[in-house]
Amino acid sequence: MTRLSYATLGALPAGTGPLVDPGTLRTRIVHLGLGAFHRAHQAVHTEQAEALHGGGWGIAGFSQRGRSVVGQLAPQDGLYSLTLRAPEGPRTRVVGQLTEVRHAVDDAARLRELLASPDVTVVTTTVTEKGYRRAADGSLDTRDPLVAADLAGAPVPATVVGQLAHGLRTRRITSGAPLSVVPCDNMADNGAVVARLVGEYVEASGWADRDALLMWIQDAVAFPSTVVDRIVPATTAADRDAASAVLGVRDESAVIGEPFTQWVLQDTFAADRPRWEDTGALFVPDVAPYQVMKLRLLNGAHTLLSCLGIADGRESVADAMTAPWGEPVLRAYAAEVAGSLPAGLDVEGYVDGLVLRFSNPAMRHLLRQIATDSSQKIPERWLAPLREIRVAGRPGTVLTGALAAWMRHTRDQSLDDPAADRIRAAWTGSGDEPVRGLLAVLGARDLADDDALVTAVRERLSALDADGPNALL
Known part of the structure; x- marks a missing residue:
């Protein structure tokens, strides 16, 4: 041709x-x-x-x-x-x-x-x-x-x-x-x-x-x-x-x-x-209000769906959204993160739009493509809202589970991430050491030193191993 x-x-x-x-x-x-x-x-x-x-x-x-x-x-x-x-x-x-x-x-x-x-x-x-x-x-x-x-x-x-x-x-x-x-x-x-x-x-x-x-x-x-x-x-x-x-x-x-x-x-x-x-x-x-909403809701949800979906045998975002846990996890994540967003944004309408866009069967947005370089993306997408939510006195349950889902994903030996060597080194520890080490890889030493958070992430990691994505609901 x-x-x-x-x-x-x-x-x-x-x-x-x-x-x-x-x-x-x-x-x-x-x-x-x-x-x-x-x-x-x-x-x-x-x-x-x-x-x-x-x-x-x-x-x-x-x-x-x-x-x-x-x-x-x-x-x-x-x-x-x-x-x-x-x-x-x-x-x-x-x-x-x-x-x-x-x-x-x-x-x-x-x-x-x-x-x-x-x-x-x-x-x-x-x-x-x-x-x-x-x-x-x-x-x-x-x-x-x-x-x-x-x-x-x-x-x-x-x-x-x-x-x-x-x-x-x-x-x-x-x-x-x-x-x-x-x-x-x-x-x-x-x-x-x-x-x-x-x-x-x-x-x-x-x-x-x-x-x-x-x-x-x-x-x-x-x-x-x-x-x-x-x-x-x-x-x-x-x-x-x-x-x-x-x-x-x-x-x-x-x-x-x-x-x-x-x-x-x-x-x-x-x-x-x-x-x-x-x-x-x-x-x-x-642009800050729009930026924060997009980074934390769309990009943050993409990262979460990729970590959960790959472990659940899903290939694309649309595949993940067909799973029984897909839309409920997305909405639970968005509801929690909404508490960290600037006032005056139409969060409900934005999330409804995300559900439609992510569920588009004509799109084949591969989860492994989204999951690349995740250690570079998570600090802005998850850690910033998690800190704000915790300062406000809320536990950040879904975000804690999201961190656990990412850590579970990083066990993959074919991980495509610029921090892959440091991530693998973190997994050589025992007990709470992998969680603390992986938080340090994300540049979150403050969270790595938070015993309550580390314990919560470790428990959610065990729950994910036992129950899969439903552990976040």
Whole structure:
């Protein structure tokens, strides 16, 4: 089958082509972390804004780790299809907003050039929580080998924070044009987090102009916080085959998503941007309430369902929701966490929406995909509300059980987690030692020293071993 490309756009069935002519675009946005989520979320919002208002908002996408996404997209001129899986049936069309597809290390010179260019006014990032390479206290982990190598003067920065710092340094010297850096990862107050990390990198760099650079960043660079939401499962070979059959050309870079999408952005941009507000995005003075609700309810429930579902032999979120314990556990978890959320949010409506989204039989969001890197995710999703609930005098029974479910999951020898070695070491202890050690891995030494909590987690762990997910009800 002929490959999807600019040359084959004219052969696409009616209604399946890009919303705008890719030839009218120029590179105005740089994106770091060219994974499926960005292509199913920010790129789509940008294409919709372009279709409504123009502006030439092309995106240069840079892969941070593997090179397979570049190998898939480059022969297709950056084109790919998005299939939205609705209960009534899938809808597939091609997105053409990517003007360049590159690797951040292999094409470091081009990345530096674009970050300095006054034509580029927005940088977005989706590199996952661990991609920012933070220490347990949230600061830049200067002991991380890649961070240390970047700071020691590696010819090409390998970390996203290093790439941003070097790019901003060049931008100040050349154009001095303002820029907005827009993190789109599931981290609380993600804009402030990335601003802090970039500042710490510059401070640790030893550059002679670091003080001037820090002052310029403060004056000319905005780091808006955001909340992003669309379930984007990992694409399978069957998904690629199905998309290709619809298009009549071969698409090796197809992505899958649910119909629902949300994007909440702090309205603190420093330079020109697409009019995303006309695509359903919400611009607000403070994203924190939305961020906290999404992290603790949606992402937190995802992590819990993955830990319970994998142990129960379930493969996907929808599979977990068909289990007798699925919806009751989700609602019990949400009811407890709701006590830690800001006032004024429609929590009941949000949870009802989660039940519908998670139960969508057309989605195959794999539990093992969700469970990856869980030690990096749990502190914000579970530990923060657990501490707040306990301070308020409530026991946090479901969250205690959630911690037990995660600990039970970490017995899996094929665990995909950056802290896997420390997790395995924690399990070599006896009695309460594994619980205390695993809490320490999560950076929760205060909870590890809480005898009552440790005992409760250990008892819930035993109950899960005996009764499975019903132990949380």
